[in-house]
Amino acid sequence: MTAPTLKIENLKLGFKNWAGVSNVLHGISLHIKKGERVALVGESGSGKSVTARIVLGMLQQLKTARISGSVEFEGINLETLKPASRHALRGTRMSMIFQDPTSSLNPVYTIFALFKEVLARAEPGITSERARQRAIEALADVAINEPERVLDSYSFQLSGGMNQRVMIAMALANNPALLLADEPGTALDVTVQAQTLKLMSELVEKHQTSVLFISHNLGVVREFADRVYVIYKGNIVEQGATAELFANPQHPYTRALLSAVPRITGGGIPDLDDDPGQFLAPLVAHPSYSEKERLA
Amino acid sequence: MSPLIRLLAKRLGTSVIVLIGVSLLIFAIARVIPGDPARIALGPNATTEAVAALRGKLHLDAPFLTQYGYFIADLFRGDLGLSLYTNRPVMADIAQFLPATLELVIVSGIMMVAIGLPLGILSARRRGSWVDHTVRLVTLLGVSAPAFVWAVVLMLCFSYFIKIFPIAGRISDTFSIPSVTGFLLVDTLLAGDIKAFGNAVWHVILPAFALALSGIGQAARLVRSNMVETYDKPYIEMAEAYGFPEKRIARRYALRPSLIPSLTIIGLDFAAMLGSAFLVEAVYAWPGLSRYGVAVILRKDLNAIVGTVLVISAVFLIVNLIVDLLVSILNPRIRLSQRAS
Ligand SMILES: Nc1ncnc2c1ncn2[C@@H]1O[C@H](COP(=O)(O)OP(=O)(O)O)[C@@H](O)[C@H]1O
Numbered sequence: 232m233t234a235p236t237l238k239i240e241n242l243k244l245g246f247k248n249w250a251g252v253s254n255v256l257h258g259i260s261l262h263i264k265k266g267e268r269v270a271l272v273g274e275s276g277s278g279k280s281v282t283a284r285i286v287l288g289m290l291q292q293l294k295t296a297r298i299s300g301s302v303e304f305e306g307i308n309l310e311t312l313k314p315a316s317r318h319a320l321r322g323t324r325m326s327m328i329f330q331d332p333t334s335s336l337n338p339v340y341t342i343f344a345l346f347k348e349v350l351a352r353a354e355p356g357i358t359s360e361r362a363r364q365r366a367i368e369a370l371a372d373v374a375i376n377e378p379e380r381v382l383d384s385y386s387f388q389l390s391g392g393m394n395q396r397v398m399i400a401m402a403l404a405n406n407p408a409l410l411l412a413d414e415p416g417t418a419l420d421v422t423v424q425a426q427t428l429k430l431m432s433e434l435v436e437k438h439q440t441s442v443l444f445i446s447h448n449l450g451v452v453r454e455f456a457d458r459v460y461v462i463y464k465g466n467i468v469e470q471g472a473t474a475e476l477f478a479n480p481q482h483p484y485t486r487a488l489l490s491a492v493p494r495i496t497g498g499g500i501p502d503l504d505d506d507p508g509q510f511l512a513p514l515v516a517h518p519s520y521s522e523k524e525r526l527a
Numbered sequence: 528m529s530p531l532i533r534l535l536a537k538r539l540g541t542s543v544i545v546l547i548g549v550s551l552l553i554f555a556i557a558r559v560i561p562g563d564p565a566r567i568a569l570g571p572n573a574t575t576e577a578v579a580a581l582r583g584k585l586h587l588d589a590p591f592l593t594q595y596g597y598f599i600a601d602l603f604r605g606d607l608g609l610s611l612y613t614n615r616p617v618m619a620d621i622a623q624f625l626p627a628t629l630e631l632v633i634v635s636g637i638m639m640v641a642i643g644l645p646l647g648i649l650s651a652r653r654r655g656s657w658v659d660h661t662v663r664l665v666t667l668l669g670v671s672a673p674a675f676v677w678a679v680v681l682m683l684c685f686s687y688f689i690k691i692f693p694i695a696g697r698i699s700d701t702f703s704i705p706s707v708t709g710f711l712l713v714d715t716l717l718a719g720d721i722k723a724f725g726n727a728v729w730h731v732i733l734p735a736f737a738l739a740l741s742g743i744g745q746a747a748r749l750v751r752s753n754m755v756e757t758y759d760k761p762y763i764e765m766a767e768a769y770g771f772p773e774k775r776i777a778r779r780y781a782l783r784p785s786l787i788p789s790l791t792i793i794g795l796d797f798a799a800m801l802g803s804a805f806l807v808e809a810v811y812a813w814p815g816l817s818r819y820g821v822a823v824i825l826r827k828d829l830n831a832i833v834g835t836v837l838v839i840s841a842v843f844l845i846v847n848l849i850v851d852l853l854v855s856i857l858n859p860r861i862r863l864s865q866r867a868s
């Protein structure tokens with residue numbers, strides 16, 4: 232049995248401030264098997280983005296961050312790596328897609344300049360010719376039919392949807408093992424978001440890329456993810472295979488979430504009246520999932 | 528036509544219009560300062576006839592627009608008229624004094640960029656650390672006093688108590704350097720006299736630094752705050768998430784977008800040095816255009832006033848032009864919009 236691509240165990244995070252430490256993650260555990268697409272769903276501020284940032288090692292350098300627990304990537308505990316080796320994983324074995332593609336692409340450099348920089352992460356000293364050729368191939372994968380024009384453009388000259396395709400192409404260009412998609416394309420309009428997600432979905436399937444799909448859109452999660460973790464205030468409250476979790480939510484928070492969402496449109500996370508008494512009830516792990524776990 | 532050349536042409540056009548406006552304005556203002564220039568030039572003992580003759584020669588009794596017409600006609604022949612104060616063509620005076628001022632201001636400008644920018648970048652990269660706090664405190668000190676105060680303080684400290692820099696002047700009297708460009712730092716090199724060059728550098732350091740201090744502080748603080756703001760942008764998070772090296776993120780991804788808003792202000796600061804230069808020139812007995820300018824205003828030397836103001840305005844406009852060009856080189860948005868228009 233090969234090691235899971237990502238295995239987070241009892242991850243805790245707090246931020247030190249003048250009043251002491253405010254805890255943001257209270258010991259979350261999750262894992263993603265090779266080629267699996269796992270969603271992390273929760274309302275804004277529940278700790279989704281910080282989880283992704285810890286996986287990339289970006290919060291560790293923050294002096295105020297207090298982190299404990301373990302993060303294993305392809306069977307290696309990342310804490311045991313030297314900072315340089317850990318840094319070397321970014322943009323090569325792990326990559327990330329963001330909420331707003333247009334503002335995630337530096338406005339003073341062409342798409343090609345950025346693309347080359349990304350490619351150089353895996354292939355230092357890559358020549359411009361080779362980078363261009365590889366970028367064109369990568370753009371073809373995301374169904375961009377004028378790659379030359381796109382490469383010579385700046386992000387502000389392209390549409391949001393085009394930038395999102397570029398971002399997806401960049402994220403997958405170095406064939407990473409893990410893709411962290413933090414509310415990808417939430418800033419885009421709904422149809423464009425759906426198109427680009429479909430593209431991303433096909434590509435990760437083709438390359439057997441594992442995905443941590445962060446979202447607060449239950450409709451999108453339902454379509455895209457194999458498995459779902461529901462996070463509430465830094466606690467995973469329910470986990471299970473997508474179909475099962477949606478069909479048979481057990482945890483009070485998940486139930487409240489699902490019953491509040493219009494079934495057909497399946498929009499974003501609704502505004503729930505907070506009810507920590509119930510919502511902080513213990514984790515519910517769906518049995519089928521636990522069985523699979525035992526087999527794994 | 529390349530977009531940059533188009534931009535240059537456009538800005539040159541507006542610069543000419545601005546210069547015409549400035550010349551009209553200063554031409555009028557110089558004529559409403561109380562006092563008769565001919566009388567001041569000739570002194571209280573001159574005869575009324577002599578004064579009237581000089582007024583006639585200067586067209587002072589002609590209508591305003593006619594006077595302006597004469598002035599423009601002369602200007603196109605490269606003639607700014609005679610200075611009544613020095614009795615020489617105003618052009619010759621400016622050619623003599625302007626290089627000294629420009630030399631001082633340019634050295635200050637170089638100091639401002641060469642010291643201010645790296646300080647600001649360092650501060651932004653280490654934001655929140657003691658390095659950042661120290662830089663911010665020191666630069667605050669720089670901007671907290673005007674140039675002439677620094678000129679006096681630095682002179683007292685480093686020319687008087689600790690005698691490591693000269694008190695006054697551009698170069699020691701022992702050197703005689705043929706004037707080619709009027710810039711001593713250039714002329715000494717043209718003459719192949721390294722010792723004289725070193726001497727000129729030694730003379731310019733203190734006044735230039737005094738003049739530059741607030742600009743250094745301003746540039747450092749500005750670059751820091753713009754860069755810290757840029758560090759919060761999603762495209763920096765993207766660069767970090769993709770593991771681009773920290774140095775490269777600072778130099779390429781954070782600095783360049785931050786320079787765009789900073790440069791315009793740095794350019795204005797640089798141009799403002801032309802103004803502050805006067806008091807620094809006074810403190811260090813620096814034979815520059817500012818001192819000439821005040822002398823001719825006090826004597827109501829019309830041609831010299833108009834000529835000096837025009838030349839200083841032209842320098843202002845050139846600085847602005849250069850800044851605009853730099854900004855549009857750095858900012859593709861402007862470069863590309865130039866193409867579209
Ligand atoms: N650098 C930081 N310093 C202090 N608090 C932070 C920092 N980053 C995130 N937080 C806090 O952590 C919590 C979780 O943030 P985040 O993971 O961004 O939420 P989301 O689930 O919306 O992505 C929020 O309350 C946020 O204010």
Ligand SMILES: [Mg+2]
Nearest residue numbers: 279280281413
């Ligand atoms: Mg988030």
